Amino acid sequence: MDPNATLAAPIADVLGRPLHDLRISVTDRCNFRCTYCMPKEIFGADFAFLPRSEVLTFEEIERVARVFVGLGVEKLRLTGGEPLVRRDLPILVEKLASIRRPGGGPLDLTMTTNGSALRKLAAPLAAAGLGRVTISLDSLDDAVFSAMNGVDFPVAKVLDGIAAAQEAGLGPIKVNMVVRRGINESSVVPMARWARGAGVTLRFIEFMDVGHTNGWRMDEVVGADELVAMVDAEMPVEAEPPRYRGEVATRFRYRDGVGEVGVIASVTKPFCGDCTRARLSAEGRFYTCLFTGDGHDLRAVLRDPVLADPAANDAALRDTVASIWRVRDDRYSEERTEATSSSLPRLEMFAMGG
Numbered sequence: 001m002d003p004n005a006t007l008a009a010p011i012a013d014v015l016g017r018p019l020h021d022l023r024i025s026v027t028d029r030c031n032f033r034c035t036y037c038m039p040k041e042i043f044g045a046d047f048a049f050l051p052r053s054e055v056l057t058f059e060e061i062e063r064v065a066r067v068f069v070g071l072g073v074e075k076l077r078l079t080g081g082e083p084l085v086r087r088d089l090p091i092l093v094e095k096l097a098s099i100r101r102p103g104g105g106p107l108d109l110t111m112t113t114n115g116s117a118l119r120k121l122a123a124p125l126a127a128a129g130l131g132r133v134t135i136s137l138d139s140l141d142d143a144v145f146s147a148m149n150g151v152d153f154p155v156a157k158v159l160d161g162i163a164a165a166q167e168a169g170l171g172p173i174k175v176n177m178v179v180r181r182g183i184n185e186s187s188v189v190p191m192a193r194w195a196r197g198a199g200v201t202l203r204f205i206e207f208m209d210v211g212h213t214n215g216w217r218m219d220e221v222v223g224a225d226e227l228v229a230m231v232d233a234e235m236p237v238e239a240e241p242p243r244y245r246g247e248v249a250t251r252f253r254y255r256d257g258v259g260e261v262g263v264i265a266s267v268t269k270p271f272c273g274d275c276t277r278a279r280l281s282a283e284g285r286f287y288t289c290l291f292t293g294d295g296h297d298l299r300a301v302l303r304d305p306v307l308a309d310p311a312a313n314d315a316a317l318r319d320t321v322a323s324i325w326r327v328r329d330d331r332y333s334e335e336r337t338e339a340t341s342s343s344l345p346r347l348e349m350f351a352m353g354g
């Protein structure tokens with residue numbers, strides 16, 4: 001067996017859901033101020049982001065990732081905040097790319113990014129071992145996109161970032177588009193048409209009630225059925241079966257055989273029953289659901305002076321993670337109502353890691 005492989009065994013929660021994916025937030029900072037995520041009226045110049053000392057180091061992230069891989073994780077997704085604003089990110093990617101699954105196989109190592117710095121970073125990230133990227137883009141119309149990203153960021157620069165990712169071999173590339181009623185539905189069909197031509201896979205995301213600052217209302221959600229009908233009317237599609245348990249997007253294939261489109265329907269068709277995702281925030285808190293305010297402090301274990309011996313520390317981390325996952329019973333999206341949406345404590349998505 002590969003000496004690098006991580007030892008332990010796969011685990012499942014009380015609903016039988018295995019621990020398959022880990023989303024790692026490398027920073028709570030972002031250079032965008034998307035209205036649905038970090039509205040600039042709240043997250044302005046005086047907002048206190050995490051001080052550096054509270055953010056996990058690359059070595060700490062690698063150690064946590066190895067423990068999760070030992071417990072069954074096969075896919076790591078770097079996210080944030082905006083992951084590309086974290087300095088020296090290729091160094092972290094290189095560390096994570098060296099991790100092997102217990103059987104010796106490689107991980108699926110990917111990243112979600114707004115694409116703003118990919119022209120500069122796509123090639124170094126690919127060279128460091130990043131497998132692929134998902135890029136967020138909510139419209140091809142500059143007026144609409146600027147209004148949504150909150151910082152007048154031009155569409156052309158994101159498209160250039162996508163091109164850079166393609167040139168660097170970071171495919172298959174997915175593009176995430178959050179759709180908010182009254183704001184960017186007019187961009188749905190143009191984005192679908194463009195994505196097919198550009199050889200990228202578009203995923204519509206229903207506007208979600210993450211956090212408490214984005215003014216979420218059910219009537220601003222454009223549901224999956226409506227989104228698919230809009231595309232189907234112009235470019236006919238048919239449903240595709242999921243490829244694996246826990247696949248986030250419901251997929252549709254264009255009937256002419258050119259490409260596919262997907263919908264992440266967390267609001268109208270919740271998929272908690274198959275949720276195999278864990279999240280690690282930038283300061284090392286472990287979350288078992290995107291819609292929770294309750295995280296578990298792994299940094300305290302990592303930095304515990306009583307556990308200075310790395311082997312003892314790894315064992316403590318593994319026991320902590322396993323014992324939390326084994327009692328996991330979260331299924332927020334299936335239980336969501338307008339009332340729970342405003343009353344339950346929840347963390348902002350940029351803070352937890354999207």
Ligand code: SAM
Nearest residue numbers: 036037080081082112113114136176207208354
């Ligand atoms: N900064 C990176 C980016 O823009 O992709 C990664 C972090 S971001 C929080 C991850 C994804 O969450 C993005 O695709 C973003 O559009 C999506 N997102 C953020 N807030 C959302 C919301 N309220 N509803 C649906 N999707 C949301």
